[in-house]
Amino acid sequence: MPTHTDFAYDSKIEGDVVVTRVDAALNWFRKNSVWPMPMGLACCAIELMAAGASRFDISRFGSEVMRFSPRQSDCMIVAGTVTYKMAASLKRIYDQMAEPKWVIAMGACASTGGMYRSYAVVQGVDTIVPVDIYICGCPPRPEAVLDALMKLQNKISTEPVLKDLNIFTKADRGTVKS
């Protein structure tokens, strides 16, 4: 009878065990720390600031870390009117964000162009970047932003993370997987 094993588990030190799937765990990590990229372009940005401030407190959903660098953020919140002059910059910022990344179109202007049926305004930011969640309102209340964030969390939690990921098994060691 073996007196010891290679892998020991002492529940007194390490606590209890929770069994889950890898992609469920990864999604759980992701959805509870969605760092927003606040693309504030018009009055919607004021409501976005309110959502981030103490009264509405976006940190209840793990999104209080507003990052003004696209390299550190996960979710671009397009808050406001996107003009054609801004469109190239917006696309460039989106392209610089690391995967996985999501986009929330906040308010009527970002979703459809809103009341600006004009030569100067992009008629919906989904013509230049892929949008995950649209928020209606002009501007939307902070509760609507939080609701969109919760819907985005639901969406993230159902994404198949491992589908396209290459997992090395013991038998694969030393080989190159394409």
Added chain:
Amino acid sequence: MSALELANKLKAKFGELIAEPMEFRGEISLKISDSAQIHEVCNFAKRQLGLDYLVDITSVDNYGEDPRFTIIYHLRSVAANIELRLKTDVSEEKSEIASVISIWRTANWHEREIYDMMGVRFSGHPDLRRILMWEGYPYFPLRKDFPLAGKPTDLPNVAFTKPAPLEGGPFVTVAEKADSTAREPRVRNPEE
């Protein structure tokens, strides 16, 4: 000192060049018949009449008429609390008028905006670039013959535009109708 007295001083100096002052709701406007003289008139207005503040320069597109454009200078004397308006016409063939930056430096951005939106150039401007639209945009969008929905353009890596869907619009609100259903924004033809 009133705006009318200032206007008469200006008229006494330049004579036939300046038409009779027009008064509307206490505001005086002066029409200058030759736009080539605008720099001299403005220079006199600032140095001799104390109109030291250029509030704004605006432009009007009288589409279908000749001369096509009207350039309007809103002048103000801060010390005397007087406002005076100068108007002058610019034809479409010429599309050029002298810059007044050497008189009021604030004219820089006003003139750039008029160049951007209306396409009237300002000779003597040190930096006559577009101010709102991007360099390379081919149209002047506040002209009357430019459609509200816009025209398609494409400048790779800078910007593109597509016509906006108007769905038969623009939607117009009618203020004086009795109930809110009749007042709300709808597609309305001008004949109605």
